[in-house]
Amino acid sequence: MSFADLHRTGNPLLLPNAWDHASAAVLAADGYPAIGTTSLGVAAAAGLPDGTGAARDETITLARRLTRLPCHVSVDIEGGFSADPGEVAALGAELAALGVAGVNIEDGRDNGRLADPVHQQELIAALKAAAPGLFVNARTDTHWLGTGEDPLLRVRAYQEAGADGVFVPGLTTEAEIAAVVAAVEVPVNILYAAGGPGIERLGHLGVRRVSLGSLLFRAALAAVRRTAHAVAHGAGVPPVPSYAEVQALSSPGTAAAPPRPGSAAGPR
Structure with a gap:
């Protein structure tokens, strides 16, 4: 199934976001x-600020690695660098030549x-x-930056320019989300927010893609801190992947690596 088709299955596409090969491979x-x-x-892992265009090279290098995996890859290109x-x-042509399926701008x-x-x-x-x-997901930061500007004008304009999907992070109320869905004919992407509508409810509202954004990266940083703290204070350390399991993610055939014990197999 093509990346575009994944937005039209009847259920929202849950798009988890990775920052390096290992996080994407798992x-x-x-x-x-x-x-x-x-x-x-991607930027923080390289010691760079996000949203400034500083991580262009790191983004392309990561895209080259991720396209070896058995999944579609969508690359966040900030404002286009x-x-x-x-x-x-x-940049778009280069990423497409690498096998990237979509970009977020x-x-x-x-x-x-x-x-x-x-x-x-x-x-x-x-x-x-x-x-x-290339599936171009056009993001507007009207809510993210708190500008007070109506996002509907921008998502319509971006659709007219050829965007294959539109993305308005920061929306949490059902009325706001439904208004964006009604305003355009292309798939609408929403950023998952704790306390906001769940994936099933977002699907009922007409949302076709739910991104996790930086959530997994920030959760990983929290796990680093918790684990170091647990060792320092003699507390129990939760189960973690073994050395061999992580090593296997970078080995030939990692594409076919089995899910870790207790995880759900198959596309979700």
Whole structure:
């Protein structure tokens, strides 16, 4: 099933987000049919700030590694790593040539403002022209940045520019989510939020994709802290993958690595 088709199964596509080969490989082994990257995780793992365009090289290097896995890969390219439509188009073509199925491009900028919507349309159109088969998920940060701007105007504009899907992180109320779904004809992506609607309910609202964003990366950092604290204070350490299990993730044939004990097999 193509990456685009995964957005049209009747149930939302749950897209977990990885930050390196190991995190993506363990998700692929658990049967997820598609994996995204998290720009925060990729940047922070390299000691770089997120959202500033500093992690372009790291993003491409990771994409090259992840496309060896038995799943579709969608890459978070922040704002495109350039304001030049030609450079953004070249990036899209390069990623598509590597086997990347989709990209996520956002209109939030590191000055805390939103990009001009007309210019953002140019970036989206450039991506589609350079790589027609690339699933372009156009994200607007109206809620993320708290600008107070109506996201409906932007998602409609991005759809008109050729976006294959739209993404409005920060939405948590059913009324807001339903309004975005009703405003466009392309699949709507929502960021999972604790306390917000669950995946089943989001599906009933018409949402076609649910991303985990940086959640798994931040959870991993919390696990690092908890585990070190447990050892330092003589507390029990929870079960963790063995050395051999982790080593297997980077070995030839890792694509067929079995799910870890207790995990659900098969695509979810």
